Amino acid sequence: MTPGLDHFLTVGALLFCLGLIVALSKRNAIGVLMGIELMLNAVNVTLLAFHRFTESANPVAGQTFVVFVITVAAAEAAVALALAVSFYRNRETVDVDRINLLRS
């Protein structure tokens, strides 16, 4: 049996849900970032599966999308780490439970 569109989409959906769970449950800001990366890569799997298995008027749209997602994810991770460092300098922690100065 060769894997078809359904298999890839299932893997993508599972990865996405796992990433979302990690992002929402991790207490460490870096852990949250890893969850976000997982979600973005799940999107890439889904996009490439659609690209490979569906007919399209524009045959490279899916691949192009993935390239841009990867690029932007790298940029976003760079900014996220910079902000995490700046936060750590102020508070000596990156625990999201302690990101709590702002309260009414």
Next chain:
Amino acid sequence: MNSLDVVGPQLAVLIAAGIIVVIDAVVPHQRRLIPYVALAGLAASALWTVSWVSRGYEDDIFGGTLALDEYAAFFYFLFAGITATIVLASIDWVEREGRRQGEYYVLVLTACSGLMFLAAARDLITIFLALELSSIPQYILAGWGKDEKSSEAGLKYLLLGAIASSLLLYGMALLYGLTGTTLLTEIGSEVAANGADNRSLLIVATTLLIAGFGFKMAIVPFQMWVPDVYQGAPTPVTAFLSVGSKAAAFAVVTRIFFEALSPEFLSNDWSMVFAVIAAVSMIIGNIMAIVQTDIKRMLGYSSIAQAGNILVGLAAVSAGGGDAFKLGGSGVLFFLAAYAFTNLGAFVAIIAISQQINSDRIKDYAGMWKRSPFLAVMLAFCLVSLTGIPPTAGFWAKIFIFNAAIRADLAWLVIIGVANSAVSAFYYLSVVKQMFLGEPAEDAARVSTSPSIALAVGAASIGVLVFFVIPMPLLSAAESAIQGLVPLT
């Protein structure tokens, strides 16, 4: 057709950003010129857009991924105006902050170009890129301040924003898979032709899109970042977030939902979703705003409620059919413009006041009338406009939106909206009461106004007044902009 000419408005802004980088690095003693370079770039951008208005439009740029139509031009003007006001209002604050002045303006201008691309984008990839081009500088700006509250706001904004854009991307991936294309117009015709077979998946994709953009629009249930980030970010940045990224999110949502997801079997669903979200946003935003003691936090909750108001217009669009398309759509654009003027005026006044009294607490605004009559009157005027009471542009904005909703048989939503306006009057006007009837503290000094702040707050307030007296030019601009979109089928 020369494509660079078509993206000229964005290029002008980015070129100004490049010049600022050079000035900052090469002739650091000329730093005080930097804000004026930024303003010149924005003026050039607006002029370039004017030239497009006179030359006619181009809606098939870069293989159809961008459109320079009346809709985009409307937002180009709006974003250039917003950013120019922010630059004017930032001059004092950035100088006082004293570090990395060049980078601040570069980030603001880059975000502005991202917002402009967002208004013109007609392709899922372009929308995603433009969204990130505007978001990433805003994450950095939110964490710009020296204090730990600001870096907390930046980190919080980024983490939640990145989760939201992942949800958005997954929705886009599904939409691409279902239709085989990333161009909005082609998605639209594909959905109209074959979408009914895949209705459940399309609804999943639509939900994910609403979640992703809902974060930027600051609507319930994606609003939890708003009060924290608004309070923690430097005030000029908060002002930028509250009008710029919100307007851009509404711009792109309107375009996507009109051009790609408009067939009736879908639009009936999403207009219902929008109606419910609008009602909940108004109620939660207003109730939470009442109990706030920090003025930036209060305006954060109020911006959630205002987003609910704008969503009423979007909900009205599809529930009412052809006529409501024009009414609701133009109501949304009019509201966005009026809200931009109003909220900017309020925030610039707050920037000026908080710089000198070093406090954002509402009770420290007591007796502001005696300390700075000009700022007190301007702030009061803008708060009145946020409530939606004449003589302000906010009054017409609410009238147009609610009118569209009534035409679309959403009377229940209008009742909730009007009741919420009454609730919002309570907390907006209590600030006004504090400023005019409260007594200033014994040692309270006068609050002075620098020329750039006075210009920014004056221009915003005059805009609010002018669009009350003569709303028709703005309304007809909004109407022709919305009619440029592919109408609902």
